[in-house]
Amino acid sequence: MDSIHNPPDVSARPQCLARCCECFHVSGDNLRLLAFKPESVTDGPYIRAMLVQLPATKARKLHRKWGFLNWRPQPGARYFTCRHFDHTTRLCKAYDERPGMCRSYGETVPCSHGCGCGTGVASRIA
Numbered sequence: 400m401d402s403i404h405n406p407p408d409v410s411a412r413p414q415c416l417a418r419c420c421e422c423f424h425v426s427g428d429n430l431r432l433l434a435f436k437p438e439s440v441t442d443g444p445y446i447r448a449m450l451v452q453l454p455a456t457k458a459r460k461l462h463r464k465w466g467f468l469n470w471r472p473q474p475g476a477r478y479f480t481c482r483h484f485d486h487t488t489r490l491c492k493a494y495d496e497r498p499g500m501c502r503s504y505g506e507t508v509p510c511s512h513g514c515g516c517g518t519g520v521a522s523r524i525a
Contacts, residue, residue, distance in 0.1 A: 418512035419504050420484040420491065422453060422461045424476055442498030449498075453478045465512070 418441055425433070427438065433450075437443030453461075458478035462470035472478065481501075483493040504510065 409484060416465075416512070417489040418465060418482065418490075420481050420501075421486070422458050422474075422478055422479055422480055424500075425450065427475070427477075430477060442500065445496070445498050446500065449482045449493075450479045451482050452475075453480055 432440050433443055433447040437447045440446065455472035455476070455478065458472055459470065481491075482489050483497070485492050491501070
């Protein structure tokens with residue numbers, strides 16, 4: 400399926416807001432692996448290419464917009480958005496090629512972005 404022209408039908412599952420695509424944290428250990436040994440991480444080269452770093456102030460602003468008024472960036476943490484995330488449609492522009500970490504979020508990894516995603520919801524958008 401070509402997800403740009405034929406995006407998956409997520410209208411029946413409006414609780415997913417795709418926040419996990421808009422702003423997410425990558426641990427320092429994983430960032431080092433992605434920088435120096437991307438092949439040692441599942442889908443590493445793809446993930447490294449999709450990361451767009453956000454300033455901590457932008458991450459905080461997004462979290463406040465989502466209702467997490469007391470959220471603060473962790474000291475030294477780095478936050479990212481995905482280069483394939485369409486901020487207008489809130490859909491993935493590379494849905495069919497997305498890495499395993501996107502496919503599993505909301506499926507085997509619980510959503511932590513307050514969307515209320517249940518099993519299978521986040522992976523349909525992310």
